[in-house]
Amino acid sequence: MRGHQEFTRLTKVPIFSSLAGRVMTKIRLPIGVLFLVMGAAVGLPGCQTIDFHGSSPVEPVPPMMEPPREKSLMSLPAYRIEVPDVLQIEMLKQVPLPPYRVEAYDVLKISVVGTLPDQSINDYYLVEGEGTVNLGPAYGTVRVVGLTLDETQETIDQHLRRILTQPEVSVQLAQAYGSQPVTGEYLVGPDGTVNLRQYGSVPVAGMTVSQAKSAIEKHLEQYFDSPELSVNVINYNSKFYYVITQGAGLGDNVVKVPITGKETVLDAITQVGGISQLSSTDLWIARPSPGDSGYEQILPIDYEAITRGGCAATNYQLMQGDRVFIAEDKTVTLTNVIAKMTAPFEQLAGTLSLGTNTIRGTQMMGRGYNRSFRR
Numbered sequence: 001m002r003g004h005q006e007f008t009r010l011t012k013v014p015i016f017s018s019l020a021g022r023v024m025t026k027i028r029l030p031i032g033v034l035f036l037v038m039g040a041a042v043g044l045p046g047c048q049t050i051d052f053h054g055s056s057p058v059e060p061v062p063p064m065m066e067p068p069r070e071k072s073l074m075s076l077p078a079y080r081i082e083v084p085d086v087l088q089i090e091m092l093k094q095v096p097l098p099p100y101r102v103e104a105y106d107v108l109k110i111s112v113v114g115t116l117p118d119q120s121i122n123d124y125y126l127v128e129g130e131g132t133v134n135l136g137p138a139y140g141t142v143r144v145v146g147l148t149l150d151e152t153q154e155t156i157d158q159h160l161r162r163i164l165t166q167p168e169v170s171v172q173l174a175q176a177y178g179s180q181p182v183t184g185e186y187l188v189g190p191d192g193t194v195n196l197r198q199y200g201s202v203p204v205a206g207m208t209v210s211q212a213k214s215a216i217e218k219h220l221e222q223y224f225d226s227p228e229l230s231v232n233v234i235n236y237n238s239k240f241y242y243v244i245t246q247g248a249g250l251g252d253n254v255v256k257v258p259i260t261g262k263e264t265v266l267d268a269i270t271q272v273g274g275i276s277q278l279s280s281t282d283l284w285i286a287r288p289s290p291g292d293s294g295y296e297q298i299l300p301i302d303y304e305a306i307t308r309g310g311c312a313a314t315n316y317q318l319m320q321g322d323r324v325f326i327a328e329d330k331t332v333t334l335t336n337v338i339a340k341m342t343a344p345f346e347q348l349a350g351t352l353s354l355g356t357n358t359i360r361g362t363q364m365m366g367r368g369y370n371r372s373f374r375r
Contacts, residue, residue, distance in 0.1 A: 067287070067297065067299055067316050067317070068316070068317040069264075069312050069313060069314070069315055069316055069317060070264050070266075070312035070315040070316075070317070071312045073262045073264075073317050074317065076261060076262075076319075078208040078209075078210075079208065079209065079233060079236075079239075080206055080207065080208055081188060081204050081205060081206070081207055081208070081209065081212055081233065081238075082188065082192075082205055082206070082238035082239070083188050083189065083190055083192055083205060083238060084187055084188055084189075084190075084237045084238065085187075085188045085233055085235060085236060085237050085238050086185055086186065086187050086188070086233070086234050086235035086237065087185070087186045087187075087188065087194060087204070087212070087231055087232065087233060087234070088184075088185055088186075088231070088232045088233075088234045089182060089183060089184060089185075089186055089194075089196075089216065089229055089230070089231055090183045090229060090230045091181065091182040091183045091227065091228075091229050092228040092229055092230060093224075093226065093227055093228035093229075094176075094179065094181070094182065094224055094227060095173070095224055095225040095226070095227075096173070096176050096179055096223070096224060096225065097222075097223065097224060097225050098148075098149075098225060099148040099149075099150075100148065100149060100173060100176070101146055101147060101148055102127055102144050102145055102146065102147050102148075102149070102152055102173075103127065103145060103176070103177055103178050104127055104128070104129050104130075104131055104145055104177065105126065105127060105128075105129070105177035106126075106127045106173065106175065106176055106177045106178075107124050107125070107126055107127070107173075107174040107175040107177075108124070108125050108127065108133060108144075108152070108171055108172065108173060108174060109123075109124055109125075109170075109171070109172040109173075109174045110122075110123070110124075110125050110133070110135070110156065110169070110170070110171050111169075111170045112156075112160065112164075112167050112168065112169050112170070113167065113168040114164055114165065114166055114167045114168055115164065115167065116138055116163075116164070119136060119138040119139070121135055121136065121139065124174050127144060127145060127177075130143075131143050131144065131145030131146070132144065132145075133156075135156070135160075138163070139159070139160060139163060140159075142155060142156050142159045143155075144156070149171055149172070149173060152171050153169050153170065153171040156169050156171065157169040179223075179224075180197060180198050180199075182196060182199065182220065182227075182229065185234065188204060188205060188238075189201075191203075192204065192205025192206070193205070194216070196216070196219075196220075199219070199220060199223055200219065202215055202216050202219045203215070204216070209231055209232065209233060212231050213229065213230070213231040216229060216231065217229060236258045236259070236260045237258065239258065239259045239260075239320045240256050240257060240258055240259060240320065240321070241257055241259050241263070241268065241318045241319070241320065241321065241322040241323070241324065242254060242255065242256055242257070242321075242322070242323045242324065243255045243257060243268050243269075243271060243272050243324045243326070244323055244324065244325050244326065245272060245276060245278070245279055245326045246278070246279065246325075246326065246327055246328035247278060247328065248278035248279075248328040248329060248332040248333040248336050249328075249333045249336035249337050249340065250278070250336055253272075255271060255272050257271045259318060259319075259320055262317060263317070263318045264315050264316065264317055264318060265283070265285070265301055265306065265314070265315050265316055265318070265324065266306065266307075266315055267318070268318060268324045269324075269326075272326075275303070275326065276326075277329075277332070278328055278329060278332050279326045279327065279328060279329060280326075280327050280328060280329045280330070281303040281304060282303075282326075282327035283300075283301040283303050283324065283325065283326050283327065284298055284299055284300045284301055284324075284325055285297070285298070285299040285301065285316055285318070285322050285323065285324055285325070286298060286322070286323040286325060287299060287319060287321070287322050287323075288321045288322075299314070299316055300314065301314045301315075301316070301324075302314045
């Protein structure tokens with residue numbers, strides 16, 4: 001209770017004063033709360049703060065705000081694509097709109113029943129540069145460029161009836177040379193779209209993966225017959241949490257880490273290589289206000305309990321926008337501050353000492369030179 005009373009008394013300190021910064025470093029539990037209440041004291045707009053571990057909470061904790069932990073992780077809502085995520089798009093069905101006309105370097109699947117013995121026609125055939133397909137030495141070539149698939153099938157049938165009695169011909173388009181492949185990796189651009197090269201751009205920002213899939217398929221219907229594709233996010237570049245490590249007077253370090261699912265406090269500490277020599281075990285999470293609830297959360301972390309005792313109570317699941325704050329070691333900070341204050345004097349003393357030694361050396365050399373000259 002004493003800590004809460006002290007916190008209440010300190011809320012009258014202006015939020016931007018250096019004194020507030022020094023006081024904050026001495027209070028473990030309500031650091032983030034102090035920022036918000038002191039901001040209100042000087043008339044700044046802000047949110048109410050929930051301290052989940054204080055002896056006297058500032059406000060009652062709404063049940064829906066209870067944070068998930070290691071043993072009670074929650075599934076995040078459907079991921080919404082944003083700039084600059086990277087999508088993997090794979091085209092499963094890419095058939096041009098009918099009537100398709102055969103072009104040079106297309107690949108046709110031609111199958112014929114009733115061929116000559118040992119001279120079957122059942123393979124993939126390339127439409128050569130001059131617009132013909134070569135059916136083999138026994139059947140010769142047939143010009144098909146510019147024909148629809150039905151016309152190609154009829155033309156090949158008529159050609160083979162000069163050699164065969166009753167051929168049955170089937171022609172399918174295996175690969176269209178003029179149709180560039182859609183499959184590949186695509187960056188969501190600054191305008192929230194993916195650029196499908198010759199097929200144009202499709203807006204996907206703010207969509208779930210299934211919604212983006214439907215939008216891209218609908219867009220490609222103007223080029224393909226009932227296109228089918230799969231869409232996945234391979235680089236989650238738009239959702240982050242932050243790990244902030246105080247630098248003990250040497251400058252803070254901020255690491256931006258993509259969030260993809262069920263990361264916890266331990267995962268965040270792993271991302272920065274553990275607790276550094278400059279840091280203490282005083283940690284907490286500052287969680288932005290969810291939606292328009294009007295609350296912000298300060299979640300103190302018991303590092304010793306998590307690591308040494310295996311306690312999951314404060315090993316919270318991290319959410320988008322969380323700030324995991326690792327406070328500095330005060331002893332190391334004091335040492336660094338003193339070192340920074342005394343460094344100019346040490347440099348000055350070193351310079352003076354070097355100058356004195358140089359003068360003495362020069363004088364000694366001069367005396368030795370004069371003695372040698374007199375002899």
